[in-house]
Amino acid sequence: MTPVEGRDLYDDPRFHDGYRRLRATGAGINEALEIPAMARHLPAVQGASVVDLGCGTGALARRLADAGAAEVVAVDASRRMLANAEPHPRVRFIQADLESLSLPSGSADLVVSSMVLHYVADYPALVRRIADWLRPGGRLVFSQEHPICTAHRGMPGWLRTGEAEEGCHIGAGWVWPVDDYASEGPRTQHWILEGVGKHHRRTSTLIATLLGAGLDLTAIEEPTPDATALHTRPELAEHLRRPPILLLAARRREEP
Template sequence: MEQNLYDNPVFFNMYKNLRETKITYNDFIEQPAIRRLLPNLANLNVLDLGCGFGELTTYMADNGAMHVTGVDISEKMLAMTRKHQRIDYIHSSMEEVQFNPNAFDLVVSSLAFHYIEDYNSLMSRISKWIQPNGYLIFSTEHPVVLADQKQEGWIKDANNNKIHWPIANYGEEGRRTQFWGIDGVIKYHRKLSTLMNVLIRNGFMIQEIDEPESIPEGLEQMPKLISERMRPSFIVIKAQKLK
């Protein structure tokens, strides 16, 4: 099922205002981690799936990529991207976009795959698009974040201190519905083993896995990020396409 949250005006404005603060989980946890795992971008042909405002897309083009293709389902998000001579943007869902075999040296995706229902199908298609020895680097919400069916957040004590994060339904993969700016946001929970094994079955070798914590600047500006040591928000995976 394709889900286009970001063209919902309420959700879009909430998300846009949040990202413009530059004081977010993305800025202090996820983006530093995913950028650290990028290979040398010089002369690479890159695909960014779920590119959003094009921030990572632009970063890669500015840091040596020969060409970057950004794909996003949201017209509103793509309208905010910055024009760049080495970037092309495609308005499409990840489920529908098509590319030729071996078209890219590197495929990246930032916090988008947890919106995709059929993870195996997507990985099968991505594997065909990547040249042998090319890379797939992506972040997604950590399996422990989406484990609980209720999606009600931290368990707290009488003084509102965080005690623990519920993962009671970890083994029950599938749809999770939560409130995030609007009601009815749908994400898909997958076990860590599923994330790994689907990659392996589709011809990838896992090179590195990161469960990142905040950079020091983030802890200064968002002290609550210390709770990432209790429960990681994200997992970032770097995999190489085998021959």
């Protein structure tokens, strides 16, 4: 089966409808884990020029514009996602593939990306372009699926052993398999659709690529649910057993 990736994935009506239902119900991890983590690491954006890579329907872009960004260039490859984006006077939506996106050098104070870069095949090339787009001192903040989650070639998710309790994914007997961690490259999994394509990279590769492009790492976080989130949604406790998200923040080095 040919993996379904990028624009083709989010423009597939079956995936698109399933994804919108997931976000509308708040059943995923975005609201509980990823959005609060991003907020902790985003710099002040008053008057800033911002680029949002893989903006989807523009929720993050609009939040940044509301926080005072002068302009947010919100980019996504999916026609369907952008068609559902709510307009904002300081958000400029662009349909483009991140693999080939070109922006002016030194045009951005901040580049953000929320749960997208694990879909990008050529991560080093994109990071080099991001470094070029950033002004000296500019920031990059992005989240992606944790490499522990993308490592196993089959990406099977939680597996039940003989001792596991039926229907319980957080107790004894349920395990998250980590295998083929050092073997980087394409992966496929069943997520809403069969054959969703992603790209696995080690954490060290993700960080070394940033450093090699002239960016200095400023933060690394593996968000987990706090007591309030666990009280509201006890099923989030499974994310205390393995991190679902990796968040990295970096800063472009100042010119000599």
